Amino acid sequence: MGSADPPAVRVPVGPDAERWVSREAPRRVLLVVHNVTSAGRLLDVLPLFHDDFRVQLLVTSTESSAFQSGIHELFGELGLPVLPWEQAVSTPVDLAISASFGGQLHLIKGELAVLSHGVGYTKRLASREPGAGSREPGAGSREPGAGSREPGAGSREPTFGLAPDWLLVDGVPFVDALVLSHPEQLSRLRRACPETAGSAVLAGDPCYDRMLAGSPYRQRYRRALGVRRGQRLVVLNSTWNPEGFFGNGGGADLLPSLLPRLAAELPADDYRVAAVLHPNIWYGHGPGQVRAWLDRARRNGLTLVDPLHAWRQALLAADIVVGDFGAVSYYSAALGIPVLLAAAGQERLDPEAPLADFVRTAPRLDPHAALREQLERALAAHRPLTGPAEFTSSAPGESAALLRRSFYALLGLSEPPTPALLEPLALPPYEPPRRTAPLHVRTWVRGRRVRVERSAEHPYGASGETHLAAHEDTRDPGDLAVADVIVREGERNDPRLGGPAAWAAEVLNRYPQCALAAYVTGPDTCTVHAREHGLLQLSGVADADADPAAYASALHAWLAGGRSLPPGGTTLLLRAAGRTHPVRVESATGPPRSGTAGS
Numbered sequence: 001m002g003s004a005d006p007p008a009v010r011v012p013v014g015p016d017a018e019r020w021v022s023r024e025a026p027r028r029v030l031l032v033v034h035n036v037t038s039a040g041r042l043l044d045v046l047p048l049f050h051d052d053f054r055v056q057l058l059v060t061s062t063e064s065s066a067f068q069s070g071i072h073e074l075f076g077e078l079g080l081p082v083l084p085w086e087q088a089v090s091t092p093v094d095l096a097i098s099a100s101f102g103g104q105l106h107l108i109k110g111e112l113a114v115l116s117h118g119v120g121y122t123k124r125l126a127s128r129e130p131g132a133g134s135r136e137p138g139a140g141s142r143e144p145g146a147g148s149r150e151p152g153a154g155s156r157e158p159t160f161g162l163a164p165d166w167l168l169v170d171g172v173p174f175v176d177a178l179v180l181s182h183p184e185q186l187s188r189l190r191r192a193c194p195e196t197a198g199s200a201v202l203a204g205d206p207c208y209d210r211m212l213a214g215s216p217y218r219q220r221y222r223r224a225l226g227v228r229r230g231q232r233l234v235v236l237n238s239t240w241n242p243e244g245f246f247g248n249g250g251g252a253d254l255l256p257s258l259l260p261r262l263a264a265e266l267p268a269d270d271y272r273v274a275a276v277l278h279p280n281i282w283y284g285h286g287p288g289q290v291r292a293w294l295d296r297a298r299r300n301g302l303t304l305v306d307p308l309h310a311w312r313q314a315l316l317a318a319d320i321v322v323g324d325f326g327a328v329s330y331y332s333a334a335l336g337i338p339v340l341l342a343a344a345g346q347e348r349l350d351p352e353a354p355l356a357d358f359v360r361t362a363p364r365l366d367p368h369a370a371l372r373e374q375l376e377r378a379l380a381a382h383r384p385l386t387g388p389a390e391f392t393s394s395a396p397g398e399s400a401a402l403l404r405r406s407f408y409a410l411l412g413l414s415e416p417p418t419p420a421l422l423e424p425l426a427l428p429p430y431e432p433p434r435r436t437a438p439l440h441v442r443t444w445v446r447g448r449r450v451r452v453e454r455s456a457e458h459p460y461g462a463s464g465e466t467h468l469a470a471h472e473d474t475r476d477p478g479d480l481a482v483a484d485v486i487v488r489e490g491e492r493n494d495p496r497l498g499g500p501a502a503w504a505a506e507v508l509n510r511y512p513q514c515a516l517a518a519y520v521t522g523p524d525t526c527t528v529h530a531r532e533h534g535l536l537q538l539s540g541v542a543d544a545d546a547d548p549a550a551y552a553s554a555l556h557a558w559l560a561g562g563r564s565l566p567p568g569g570t571t572l573l574l575r576a577a578g579r580t581h582p583v584r585v586e587s588a589t590g591p592p593r594s595g596t597a598g599s
Contacts, residue, residue, distance in 0.1 A: 008087045012056050025056035027411050028093040030083070030110065034100035035065035037240075037279040038117040039074055040308055041099035044206040045115070047423045048404045052416050057081075060088035062103025069283040074308075095410050101166045106174040111410040113177040114161075118327035119205070119334075119392055120185050121161035122353040159350040162189050167196045177406055181205040182394045188352055201406045204399030206422055208392050211312050211335060214425040221317035225274060225303065226432025229545040230577030233272045234262070234375065235305075235318040239326025240280035243345040254342055254367050255293075263300030264457035265372045268439060269550055269576040274303040274318075276311040276328060299475060300456050301433035310428040320379055325349060325359045333358060334388035338378050340365040354391035432523070434489075436471040438479045443467070443557035450554040451575040465560070469553050472507070480511055485556050487549045489520035492527075501588070504529030515560070518552035527588050528552050533565055537588040544581035546574055551583045 011020045018024065029049060033039045049055050060083040061071050075082050083091065085103070093110035099117040158165050162185065167173055173196040180186055180200050190197045214221075227233045242249025262273055275294070282290060294302060305314045315321065315331060320338045323329035325345035333339050342365045349356040363378055365371075395402060404420035437456060442464040444451040451464075459466060470483035480486060486507050490497055497503045500519035507517040508531055520526040524540035526548035538551040554574045559565075569586030 006082070006084050009081050009083050012081060013058065013083070013087075013091050023053070025054055027055050027095070027413060028091075028110075029055055029057050029407075029411070030088060030091075030093040030096040030108070031057065031059045031080070032088075032096050032098035032100075032103070032105065032108070033059060033061045033071060033074070034098065034102035035067040035280065036070040036074055036283055036308060037067070038099040038102070039071070040279070041115050041117040041207060042097060043308075044210060044422060045097065045403055045407075048400060048407060048420055051418065054413060055411075058083055058088075058093070060085055062100075062105070064103035065100075067280050067284050069286070070279070094412070095407060097407070101161060106169045111176045112174065113179060113201075113407065113410060114175050115179040116161060116181065119208075119330045119355060120181050120353065121159055121188075122327070122349055122355040123160045124157040124348060124350060125160040159188065159192065159353070162192050162350075164193045164195075167193050171195075173199060175199050177201045177410060179203050179403065179406070181208075181399075182391050184354065184391060188350070201402075202394060203402035203406060204395035204397075205393040206399040206403065207312070208331065208334065209397055209399045210422050210425055211316060211331065212396055213422070214313065214316055215335070217425075217427070218316050220427055221313040224428045224430055225272065225314065225317055226430070227272045227317060228269075228547070228577065229543070230579040231270060231272050232319040232375070232379070233274065233314075233317055234266070235314050235321045235323075235332075236262075236273065236275040237321055237323035237326065237328045237332075238275075238277055238281065238343075239324055239328070239345075240278035240284065241345075241348065243324075243343060243348060244278070244281075244326065245322070245324040245343045246277060246281055247343070258342070258367055258371075259294065259297040259302065260300075260456075261371055263297060263302070263437070264455060265370065266375075266455070268301060268433075268435060268454040268456075269452065269546060270578070271375075272303075272433060273297075273301060274305050274314055276305045276314050277307055278326060278328075279307045282307045296437070299435065299437040301435040303431055303433060306428070309426065313425055313428050316425075320375055322365055325355065327355070329362070330355050330358055330388050331392065333362070333385050334392040336384035336389070338382040339363075340374065340378050342367065354387060358385070358388055436473045436475065438468055438470040438474055438483065441467050441469050441485070441553045441557075443553065445557055445561055448558075448570065449573045449575060449580075450558055452550050452554050452557070453576070454550060454553065465557060467553070467556060467560075469549065480514075482513055483511070484514065485516045485518060485549075485552055486511060486514050487518045487520065487552060492521045500527035501529070501535055504535065516552060516556045518549060520548045522548070524548060526552055528555065530555070530559055533559060535588040536565070537584075537586055539584045541571065541582045541584050544574070544583060545579070546576050546581040546583075550574060550576055551581075554583065555585060 011017055031042045057080050059080045063085050089107040095111045096108045097113045099115045176199055178199045180202055181204055186200050238244045238246035305311055318337050321332040322340050322342050324343035329339050339362055341362050344359055346359055400420040400422045404415055408415045439454040440458045442453045442459050444464045467484035469485040470479040472486055472488040503519055504517035508514055516528055516530045518526050518528045526538050528536050554572055572583045574581040574583050
């Protein structure tokens, strides 16, 4: 090994490991990581070995993927002994588990189980990545197709994971357990590479099972993403190659124009937008670069979802997914979520795979037509499809038991007496939208009823009164000079701002055009200073569930009509996102009052 290579591990494996270990485990299980994408599936099955003192877990990276970023951070999070690849292939283990065929897996000294890291095996791929050891094209007998029958050689690329290119070494199978989620994959395997059919194990899909188990907590995931009652959550999803939604090699570069249009055409209080990007996008280009590319969309409220730990929760929270030919779109359809395809990528798929059939028939997003109308039509016309739910797993809810049974058979151990269970999906951190780009606000006032519609696009020629609301952290300071309402959020007693009253007074003094300064102090409260009416407290009451910044715009519109606030305060009825939200308005300088919608 070169000087840049990590040193070999001495504990709990190594030539003299028995001298240093505190506890000797009779079995070794090696988790083989190709990249962060495949590691996600290994994390799914890791709990199957919990509480078993007979098993020592180890982890290694094949270092064969072009996408190396993020692996070391993941290893640090796992906290398992990390074996350099050279040591991993020279150390006997009882079971190695991989969720990819990348690297020289045949060199591993032990039983080998391989799982899919997507929704079965669906993609065409000509060969392993250059540099992936002796399977690099032209590298002797491990050249794709060497010593094996490549079906339809020269006619089309083989299907990743189901073809001799991936399953045979010199014509001989090297995988001891090829985990499949549905018999249709077994049928394709028997046609493409019958030599390996005997190693196939039908064991369902642990990723899908975790989503099924998490589905009762949909409302919690929605609240974690800051989705309010009446709002629709649109999840944008892209797989990683140039033909994907995020890519610019599929004939149309959609994102640079589509994301600003989504922000402009979807009212801020009616829609919430989040993006789930493939880990190979996230780690390949770098999270900082992705954030830089999507800066304008993020300032308009787009949230980027953690591509390893939180994407499933985002799907469960979604009302509709705008995606492509990746596994996430198929999982979404299997969960009964409406899907619009922004990129088809049909040529990337095995035409016999159920995913290919789904892509052929799924409704398409027309990037040149009005986006809001398309989303609303798709939501209204949606009927859950039977195909994706059927073909994602032949044993929904049973993958933990089936996988553990297979793993422990390979280990030559009896299974633990406790049930085989997967880890429940974690509740993501609270991440409401943070819109720092200015919003054009249309309002309609009738008595105490105020309808509000906020959007990034100026509604020229539309009905209703219009004003501009700007966040104090807007990128362009010129927005603040012309804004009617200026907003920021913060802790009530933040010493840096001097509290809501001091901050609001400073804003009104600095920006003469501003009529109302709003300091948001919580998910349903804000303190405002209206220039002609003093310091006021706004609080959602009853079942109100709207953005407090919308409360402030409703109050501004109500006061702009020449109305005065009664001494005891009043309750405005804010109409947004198809719901009525009672908002209590009272003086913030006297003792707080409790109010109801009827007061």
